[in-house]
């Protein structure tokens with residue numbers, strides 16, 4: 001076992017952070033925790049949480065010590081030691097997902113044990129302790145992510161699109177991991193040899209030092225890490241929400257906090273489109289802006305705090321000919337629900353270049369977050385599109401790149417972009433606006449190397465050695481899986497007053513009342529956010545619709 005350099009902590013932390021990450025509770029706070037759980041004596045060496053356990057309890061230590069270690073390939077790495085007045089746990093304790101660590105008493109003593117439900121009851125009802133616990137959980141996870149301490153190793157390459165895909169999946173799911181880069185890490189060959197891997201098999205994900213996944217899908221990683229293990233997939237839910245973008249997460253927070261039994265299904269990128277936004281500056285309450293990823297991870301935790309179950313899975317069909325309705329997953333599982341909120345958002349549009357998908361993640365990106373900005377620091381980049389997301393990306397990328405070319409098919413930005421962004425673009429010397437211009441070809445080997453663009457006004461075609469292309473051309477709704485269950489308009493879901501008498505009679509609307517606001521042509525099924533026809537494509541409106549939908553969910557549950 002690794003010995004401690006610092007007698008108390010395994011992770012390098014400054015003392016000011018230690019107080020927030022490992023707060024010492026007062027005797028009064030400890031007795032309030034005790035009211036939610038039970039007191040348990042522990043012996044030295046007794047394991048309280050084993051790696052891989054799901055829905056793990058929370059332990060508050062009243063006497064003795066509990067160490068947290070990460071077991072990996074027969075060895076343990078010390079993460080921390082909790083003493084009297086401290087408590088175990090991080091955000092995994094909240095979600096009920098598999099524990100990546102082992103908790104073991106190192107001295108005889110006494111702890112207060114709260115099972116998963118009791119812990120949720122505590123954070124939901126005791127405002128002061130709820131805040132202390134939530135803050136500590138979030139900071140602990142952040143430290144683990146920064147230190148790369150997790151139970152997963154990713155071996156990849158800076159030039160591989162699939163490596164970027166996996167990194168984003170892990171980051172969006174708050175999963176700490178160690179990263180070994182084929183091009184830059186001197187130990188990579190040893191690592192490959194010890195798992196009998198060839199360089200051309202990367203990206204490779206190694207779970208708990210045992211299971212080796214070669215270029216895995218998001219679902220394979222989720223299964224390997226046991227993301228879905230603690231979640232019941234057969235019980236009839238009050239509400240299933242499909243999609244964990246801002247609208248779905250808002251519906252989850254309001255639904256679960258108001259006592260509904262809520263399950264959220266998400267294909268893999270919690271936070272949706274908003275999660276890929278580098279900086280959201282027009283969301284109420286964040287005067288200096290907030291990164292989409294941060295907003296998404298806060299909302300994700302908030303939903304879990306109120307007891308929402310979040311399943312990393314794709315909904316592939318809605319079975320709507322009898323009640324309860326059934327949502328079918330890619331795995332074949334079928335989950336029944338009394339009410340449904342569809343929050344599946346939209347999919348990015350792409351310029352019609354035949355090679356484009358080859359370079360996705362390897363020079364072609366649909367979001368401009370910190371991860372992408374690091375990849376193109378000091379280089380020239382192209383942003384395609386004239387909407388607000390393109391404008392934000394251009395302004396953000398201009399901070400770290402040599403030059404940003406904005407390509408728009410129209411004459412300018414005035415019609416499609418907010419004034420404040422247009423002004424910032426005009427004031428930034430390194431941003432060049434190219435009107436009437438379209439990408440017509442992308443070329444390269446393993447990575448994008450050259451881009452050709454065409455000016456529709458002058459008829460000129462130019463080739464440039466530019467290695468990074470950000471596509472921000474808007475999106476199409478994710479509704480193909482709905483299998484004709486609800487009325488659509490150009491693929492977007494029609495709701496409430498937008499449903500004409502013809503729509504309702506074609507759908508066989510079976511009840512006396514008219515559809516509620518946000519209700520689709522199928523009773524008790526609602527649509528919110530970008531997937532809904534007529535929606536204003538903004539984070540705030542997605543959040544607003546997700547929250548409003550819950551008041552109608554309560555109404556239909558009482559019918």
Ligand SMILES: Cc1cc2nc3c(=O)[nH]c(=O)nc-3n(C[C@H](O)[C@H](O)[C@H](O)COP(=O)(O)OP(=O)(O)OC[C@H]3O[C@@H](n4cnc5c(N)ncnc54)[C@H](O)[C@@H]3O)c2cc1C
Nearest residue numbers: 243245246247267272273274277315345529530537538539
């Ligand atoms: C780069 C970028 C920057 C932006 N910046 C801003 C901004 O600054 N301010 C602003 O107000 N708006 C901004 N927007 C727009 C805003 O992000 C969207 O309006 C908002 O995210 C819509 O939320 P949503 O929940 O409706 O859908 P989405 O965000 O699209 O989320 C839908 C979710 O559903 C999941 N999903 C889809 N199909 C399935 C399925 N079959 N099964 C399970 N899950 C599924 C997806 O994986 C996704 O996570 C930006 C958008 C982008 C792309």
